[in-house]
Amino acid sequence: MISSTPQKYGWRGQWIGWRNRLLASPRFQRFASRFPLTRPIARRRARALFDLVAGFTYSQILAACIETDLFEVLAEGPQTSEVIASRIDLPLAGAERLLRGAAALGLVEPIEKGWALGSDGAALRGNRGIAEMVAHHHLLYADLADPVGLLRRGGGGGALSGLWHYAESPHPGDARAVAAYSALMAASQPLIAAQAIDAYPFHRHRRLLDVGGGEGAFLAEVGARAPALELGLFDLPAVGDRARVRFDSAGLTKQPAIFGGDFLRDPLPQGYDIISLVRVLHDHDDGPALELLRNIYNALPSGGTLLIVEPMARTPGAAAAGDAYFGFYLLAMGSGRPRSASEIAAMLRSARFSQTRQIATAMPLTTSAMAAVR
Numbered sequence: 001m002i003s004s005t006p007q008k009y010g011w012r013g014q015w016i017g018w019r020n021r022l023l024a025s026p027r028f029q030r031f032a033s034r035f036p037l038t039r040p041i042a043r044r045r046a047r048a049l050f051d052l053v054a055g056f057t058y059s060q061i062l063a064a065c066i067e068t069d070l071f072e073v074l075a076e077g078p079q080t081s082e083v084i085a086s087r088i089d090l091p092l093a094g095a096e097r098l099l100r101g102a103a104a105l106g107l108v109e110p111i112e113k114g115w116a117l118g119s120d121g122a123a124l125r126g127n128r129g130i131a132e133m134v135a136h137h138h139l140l141y142a143d144l145a146d147p148v149g150l151l152r153r154g155g156g157g158g159a160l161s162g163l164w165h166y167a168e169s170p171h172p173g174d175a176r177a178v179a180a181y182s183a184l185m186a187a188s189q190p191l192i193a194a195q196a197i198d199a200y201p202f203h204r205h206r207r208l209l210d211v212g213g214g215e216g217a218f219l220a221e222v223g224a225r226a227p228a229l230e231l232g233l234f235d236l237p238a239v240g241d242r243a244r245v246r247f248d249s250a251g252l253t254k255q256p257a258i259f260g261g262d263f264l265r266d267p268l269p270q271g272y273d274i275i276s277l278v279r280v281l282h283d284h285d286d287g288p289a290l291e292l293l294r295n296i297y298n299a300l301p302s303g304g305t306l307l308i309v310e311p312m313a314r315t316p317g318a319a320a321a322g323d324a325y326f327g328f329y330l331l332a333m334g335s336g337r338p339r340s341a342s343e344i345a346a347m348l349r350s351a352r353f354s355q356t357r358q359i360a361t362a363m364p365l366t367t368s369a370m371a372a373v374r
C-alpha cells in the first residue's frame, strides 16, 4: 500500500478542503436547506445527488418501458391504464406502477382518464438507436453489479465483452458471432452519422474509406448526402459480408467497395483521399490504437485526411458521457478507453499526422470529431 504523505496543493487545495468540510457538515446542510437564499441551491444539489444515488432505478424503469413497448403503444394516442396494461402484458397494478414511475421521469404524461407519451418519451422514441442501446444495457448492468471487482480485474471477462470479442478471437470470421454486435452498432449509427455529416464537408473529397465500418450504416448515410463520393469499407470479412447485404438494398448510386481483413495486421487499401474511423479508436488499448493509426497513415496519400468520430473524454459539458459512461462501458468490454481530444491529437502526432484539428459537432455527448492530415 502506498502511504499518503501530506502534500501541498497550494491555495486551491486549501480552498477545496475548507469547502468540503463545510458541505459535509450536517449543521451547515440543515442551515442551507432552511435559509431562504440558499434553500433553492440546497434543493437542487440534493436532487442531483439523489439522481446519482438512485439513477440505476430510473434506467431500469426506462428499460421496462422499452421492453414492454410502452412508448409505441402510447405513440398511437392517449390510452387508459386498463388498455395499456393489456397491451403491454402486465397486471393492472404493475402497469400503473410503471406508468407512475415513467411519468415522474418525464417519459409518459398523465392526462384526463389515461396516459399520453411524455416529451422525453417522444424525443427518445424519435431516435430508434437509443431504444436498442437501452435494450442491450442488461449486459453492462450485469457487469457493473460489482464495479470494484471489475476495476480490480482490469475489465472484460463479463457479459458485455462476450458480445464483441469475436474481433479478437482466433476465428473472427464467424457470421453468427458478429451478427448481434454489428446489428446493434448499425442501429445506433444514425445518432452518430447525422452529426458527423452535418459537421464535416465530405463532398470536398473524392474517395472515402470507412475503416471498421461495420455493416456500412455510416457509409450509406454519407453516400446519400454526398452522392459523388466513391465509397469503400474495411472490416473483418464476416462483418463486410453483412455490409454487402445492406448496400445491395440501400439504392446507392455506386456500390461501395468492400475489403475484408484485420486492420491491425493487414495493409489497408490505398487511393482513398479520406479515411474515417467511426467509434473504432476508443475500442483499442494504446498499443493497437497507435498501430491502427500508423496503418492508416501508410494507406493515405500525402495530403490525405483521417477523420476520427467517437465520444471523447473530458469534453466540456459531456464528461459524464465520455468519462463515466464510456469509461466504464469500455472497461466492461475489456479493451480500449475514451480518450480526450488532446490525447488523440498526441497519438496522431506520434503516428506522423499533422494539422490535427477538432471539429465541433452538435451533440458532443455522443459524438466528437477530429481530423488530421498525412
Ligand SMILES: CC(C)=CCC/C(C)=C/CC/C(C)=C/C=C/C(C)=C/C=C/C=C(C)/C=C/C=C(C)/C=C/C=C(C)/C=C/CC(C)(C)O
Pocket: 123, 127, 130, 133, 188, 279, 280, 283, 329, 330, 366
Ligand atoms: C415543442 C415544444 C412544446 C417545445 C420545444 C422546446 C424544445 C426546443 C425542446 C427540444 C426537444 C428536443 C429536440 C430534444 C432532443 C433530444 C435529443 C436529441 C436527445 C438525445 C438523446 C441521446 C441519447 C440519450 C443518447 C444515448 C446514447 C447512447 C447510450 C449511446 C451508446 C453507445 C454505445 C454503447 C456505443 C458503443 C460503441 C463502442 C462499442 C464503445 O465502440
Ligand SMILES: C[S@@+](CC[C@H](N)C(=O)[O-])C[C@H]1O[C@@H](n2cnc3c(N)ncnc32)[C@H](O)[C@@H]1O
Pocket: 167, 182, 185, 186, 189, 192, 211, 212, 213, 214, 215, 217, 218, 234, 235, 236, 239, 261, 262, 263, 264, 277, 278, 279, 280, 283
Ligand atoms: C464499435 S464498432 C463501430 C462500427 C461502425 N464504425 C459504427 O460506428 O457503427 C467497431 C468495428 O470495428 C471492427 N473491428 C474490430 N477489430 C477489427 C480488426 N482487427 N480489423 C477490422 N475490423 C475490426 C468491428 O468488426 C466493428 O465493426
